[in-house]
Amino acid sequence: SFESLAPQAIITQLESLVNLVPEQPFRILIVDDSKSQALFAEKALNAAGMITEKVTDPMEVWNVLESFQPEMILMDMYMPGCNGVELAKVIRQDKHYINIPIIYLSGEEDKERQLAAMAEGGEDFLTKPVDPRHLLSTIRTRGARARELSQLIARDSLTGLYNHTHILKALDEQLKVAQRNNTSLCFVMVDIDHFKQVNDNHGHPIGDDVIKNLALFLSQRLRKTDFIGRYGGEEFAIVLPNVSLEDAESIMNEIRNNFSHLLHGGLAAISSTFSCGIALHRGQSSNELIELADQAMYLAKRDGRNCVKV
């Protein structure tokens, strides 16, 4: 049994059990004042292919949250001058961590106190010494659920693209990356031409099909590293990291040209076009960049639509 083994022996046994490293490993923050307990949890999780960061001084939690961006927290309950349950409560008050799963790992055996800790907003309570298989299975289940939820929250339900909020978040993040690495970035606005007429002439369900087809078309033709969002009704916003203005223009022109030949609505066989505005990042804020792409879009509309302007 696991209880009779020393921690290192358990980990060795665990390593032989675990041969499936998750495709995208979970990022887990371990908070425990005991260095040996934290190390034990870290080794067990690393053996299962997970990425960990450990904090033995609760005062360090905020710094590490910011720099490490964990998806889950493994929280000790009793630490000098700090109660894990209180700490969890404070973390959850930050809007970035409202939904982060917090799993208590503690020597506390009193059921009432365990339940009280969970009532304050913990997902699970594991008691030390924990069977590493139990720890892993808890983390996998909670982690997978948390990922599903955050995916759902970030996506637009009609198209599956990033929603308005998330594409703006992606733009902000990518602007920081571009600034830090001194790399180029283009921001693109796409707006379907005369879309009111599509709805008026063929009905909203066919209009929806055109929107979905354009979303699919963009997803298939852009790179995995690009960010595509539904900005509004028939408007899309795209973040193209590491792309020059010339390349962005030619990529979008190719997509625009191919899309204009696509037929929608089954037997109705309707064609549709879009206009596109592109702005190159030259140190502006995200709002200024959006404004620039909007202005380029306005030019494209004024120039007869079905074209790309920079």
Ligand code: GH3
């Ligand atoms: P322009 O070429 O100037 O862009 O003309 P437009 O008709 O596309 O202009 P406008 O932006 O004013 O109209 C967009 C229309 O898109 C209005 C709205 O009814 C429709 N729309 C917005 N969201 C949806 C949606 O989810 N589904 C459908 N079917 N229509 C939508």
Ligand code: MG
């Ligand atoms: Mg402790």
Ligand code: MG
């Ligand atoms: Mg519009």
Ligand code: MG
């Ligand atoms: Mg339009």
